[in-house]
Amino acid sequence: MNPLVLARGVSKCFAARTALAGVDLEVPRGELLGLIGPNGAGKSTFLRALVGLVRRDHGELRVHGLDPATDPVLVRQRTSYLPGETSVYQQMTGRAWLDFALGFYARRDDELLARMQQGFALPLDKRVRTYSAGMKQKLAVMAALGPDVDLYLLDEPDRALDAQMRYLLRELLRAKKRAGKTIVLSSHHLSEAEALADRLQFVVAGRMVPPAVLEAARARLARRLRLRLAPGTVLPADAELLQHEADGTVLVHSRIPPLSLLQALPPDAVSAAEVGVLRLDELYQELLHATTAGSAS
Amino acid sequence: MKTWREVRVMALVYLVILVLMMVPAVLVWPSLHADLQRPSAMLQAFGRMGEFLGRAVDAMRNPDEDIAYLSYMALQLFFKGANVAGIAAAVLLGTGLFAREREAMTFEFLLSRPVSRGSLLWQKVWPCALVVVLPIFVTSLVAVPMSAAIGFGLPLGPLLWCSLHNSLFVLVVLQLTVLASLQSRVQAHAAFAIGGFVIVNLALYFIPTVRVVSLFRLSDFDWYGPIMAGNRGAAELFDPLRHAGLSTWLVLALGLLYAYTHRRLTRLEL
Numbered sequence: 001m002n003p004l005v006l007a008r009g010v011s012k013c014f015a016a017r018t019a020l021a022g023v024d025l026e027v028p029r030g031e032l033l034g035l036i037g038p039n040g041a042g043k044s045t046f047l048r049a050l051v052g053l054v055r056r057d058h059g060e061l062r063v064h065g066l067d068p069a070t071d072p073v074l075v076r077q078r079t080s081y082l083p084g085e086t087s088v089y090q091q092m093t094g095r096a097w098l099d100f101a102l103g104f105y106a107r108r109d110d111e112l113l114a115r116m117q118q119g120f121a122l123p124l125d126k127r128v129r130t131y132s133a134g135m136k137q138k139l140a141v142m143a144a145l146g147p148d149v150d151l152y153l154l155d156e157p158d159r160a161l162d163a164q165m166r167y168l169l170r171e172l173l174r175a176k177k178r179a180g181k182t183i184v185l186s187s188h189h190l191s192e193a194e195a196l197a198d199r200l201q202f203v204v205a206g207r208m209v210p211p212a213v214l215e216a217a218r219a220r221l222a223r224r225l226r227l228r229l230a231p232g233t234v235l236p237a238d239a240e241l242l243q244h245e246a247d248g249t250v251l252v253h254s255r256i257p258p259l260s261l262l263q264a265l266p267p268d269a270v271s272a273a274e275v276g277v278l279r280l281d282e283l284y285q286e287l288l289h290a291t292t293a294g295s296a297s
Numbered sequence: 298m299k300t301w302r303e304v305r306v307m308a309l310v311y312l313v314i315l316v317l318m319m320v321p322a323v324l325v326w327p328s329l330h331a332d333l334q335r336p337s338a339m340l341q342a343f344g345r346m347g348e349f350l351g352r353a354v355d356a357m358r359n360p361d362e363d364i365a366y367l368s369y370m371a372l373q374l375f376f377k378g379a380n381v382a383g384i385a386a387a388v389l390l391g392t393g394l395f396a397r398e399r400e401a402m403t404f405e406f407l408l409s410r411p412v413s414r415g416s417l418l419w420q421k422v423w424p425c426a427l428v429v430v431l432p433i434f435v436t437s438l439v440a441v442p443m444s445a446a447i448g449f450g451l452p453l454g455p456l457l458w459c460s461l462h463n464s465l466f467v468l469v470v471l472q473l474t475v476l477a478s479l480q481s482r483v484q485a486h487a488a489f490a491i492g493g494f495v496i497v498n499l500a501l502y503f504i505p506t507v508r509v510v511s512l513f514r515l516s517d518f519d520w521y522g523p524i525m526a527g528n529r530g531a532a533e534l535f536d537p538l539r540h541a542g543l544s545t546w547l548v549l550a551l552g553l554l555y556a557y558t559h560r561r562l563t564r565l566e567l
Contacts, residue, residue: 051409053567076411083409087402104410140406 002065004029004151004182005050010059011206012045019045021206022059027184029150032177034197035186038284042206043186044084047153050184051081064150077106082144084155084186088136094124101143109148112175116142119168133160145172152176154185158192170196190283204287217286221276223254225261228272236264305428312432356522364526366449370440371459371521383429383467384495390425391474392487395562399482405567414563422475422555429471430464451525458531459521465547466516470495472554479561515543 005027012020020042027033035043048054050063052072061068068075088097102108117124120138128136137160144154158166166189173183173196186203187193193200202209224242228249235241235252239261242251249272254261258275356368398404407417437460444451474491481487494512501511508514520543523529533540 048405048567053405053408055566073411073413076409081409083405085402086406088406089403090401101406101410104412 002062003027004064005184006060006062007046008060010046010049010056010061012049012054012056018206019054020049020056023206023208025201025208027182029182030177030180032173032183032196032198033185034193034200035184035203036188036190036193036200037186037203038281041203043203044155045206046203047081047084047155047184047186050153051076051079078149079151079153080105080144080147080149081153082140082155082157084159086140088128088131088139088143090129091127093127094122094131094139097128097139098124098143098146102146105147105149107148108146112172113142113146115175116145116172119172120165134162134165137161138165141169141172145176150182152181152183152185154183156186156188158187158189166192202287204284204291207291209287209291213287213290217283217290220253221283221286223258224276224282225252225254225258226250226274227252227270229265230269230271233265233269236261238264312435356518356526363449366444367451367525367527368518368522370444370451371518371525383433383463384470386429387425387467387471387474388488388491388495390428391471392478392481392491393484394421394425394475395478396481396484396487397478400484408565408567414565415559418475418555418559418562422472425471425475426468429467433464433467434460452527455524455527455531458534459524462520462534462544462547463516465544465551469547469551469554470512472551472558476554476558476561479558479565515547 003026005025007023007025010020010023011018023042023046025046035046037043045054049056049061050068052068052075055069063075064078066075088094089100092100116138120135120142122131122135122138122142128139131139137157141157141161144152144157158169161169170192173185176183177198185193185197190200202214225239226245226249238255240253240255242253244250252261256264262270262273357365359365359368395404398407408414410417412420434457437456441451441453441456470491473494474487477487477490478484481490498512501507502513502517520534524531524534534542534544536542537545
């Protein structure tokens with residue numbers, strides 16, 4: 001079966017900035033794909049290209065078998081897109097805005113809409129200008145998940161939502177997936193995307209990170225330790241000091257399994273230790289290094 | 298319909314302003330006409346406003362009261378009323394059409410809906426066009442029975458031709474404003490650009506030696522007065538081969554501006 005989304009060598013430059021640098025991606029029908037990457041990695045540009053808001057410079061792009069650059073309206077009729085930085089019309093009531101937003105589509109998912117209305121508990125008869133940022137985001141999510149279409153493109157749908165609402169959003173997305181819908185969502189929350197998505201795709205510097213590169217980066221980071229050491233402690237020969245952190249800890253790369261390294265240190269030398277992927281930005285740095293080194297070679 | 302909901306109050310206000318500007322003009326006519334026979338204070342005041350108003354006042358001082366009154370109404374209805382209020386309405390309505398979407402961060406949402414950009418442009422422009430055009434005709438039609446009530450019969454045919462030409466003029470300004478709105482990130486920038494453009498043209502209009510390059514020259518008393526007085530056929534406005542054909546040029550300008558705006562919107566990337 002043809003993938004619902006197909007990208008081959010898609011690139012896009014804005015003046016001197018390269019937003020997409022040869023993106024390859026396939027999203028089969030019914031998959032929930034999580035796009036993870038730092039700010040400016042190209043996630044939003046890629047999602048915009050999928051609905052024809054941005055025209056690619058090179059490469060091939062197909063959504064529902066159509067080219068979004070030449071058939072944007074046909075693509076959008078079967079796709080619901082939630083922009084990353086969006087707002088809603090302040091002068092309208094929540095209900096009027098929702099009717100306006102859903103009125104563009106042929107079919108509505110009434111069951112899910114009722115569930116969202118109950119779960120989000122929005123005062124839909126009040127004007128949007130009285131809403132908080134989180135309430136506006138809930139309304140935008142309702143407008144994005146409300147249409148009954150085949151593909152949902154969600155750019156950071158959990159923005160400004162609290163933990164309880166993010167949990168509800170996960171349940172809503174799972175319900176969509178159970179109904180056979182295809183979802184591509186971008187997120188900054190690795191753990192939440194990991195818990196929800198069938199597959200995670202890291203995006204760094206406008207490129208999709210190949211699975212092998214990701215695994216290699218994770219394996220390298222699994223040998224990384226952040227240690228709080230007693231003064232005067234000498235590191236074993238198998239440990240490479242990477243840097244001194246501002247909080248007094250040291251970042252160390254271990255050439256042997258981390259547990260063995262900890263055992264090799266004198267008793268009482270370590271007062272605190274963290275092992276593995278400590279921060280998402282460290283993983284991004286590692287991936288950026290691996291991806292740019294790979295493309296250069 | 299969303300655009301119509303946003304502009305309907307302004308439409309009503311604009312209509313009321315136009316009618317309010319016209320009603321006193323009609324009601325004070327007999328005394329104003331008597332004042333105009335005395336070349337003292339009134340003429341000096343008008344004289345300072347330049348050659349254009351001088352010609353208009355000359356026409357209003359015509360011994361044939363029908364001609365004088367028609368000239369007076371041409372000035373009131375078209376130059377003072379519709380041009381000034383119409384341009385103000387066009388600027389207020391048009392500058393927000395796209396720039397306000399950007400400011401409110403709703404532009405991406407709007408562009409990502411399953412409608413073509415052409416449809417989007419049309420849905421935004423037509424309510425505003427209706428708002429600036431309809432009151433011109435309504436005001437003109439209101440003037441006919443009011444004028445009859447004080448013993449002057451306004452000629453309906455020339456009045457409607459003048460209204461049509463004036464509508465085209467205001468629509469060109471509206472379309473220019475929509476283009477400025479599309480090019481601007483903030484509504485105030487579009488308003489300043491168009492407001493500045495209008496003020497410069499108004500200033501040019503009041504300098505006799507450079508008046509010919511002013512936008513307002515396209516829709517002034519020199520065109521409406523003779524048509525209303527029956528000294529010039531309205532068809533001249535639509536005949537660019539044997540006459541100036543200003544209306545035809547305005548239609549052409551309007552079409553080109555709309556097509557260019559459509560092209561810019563279609564090619565717009567976020």
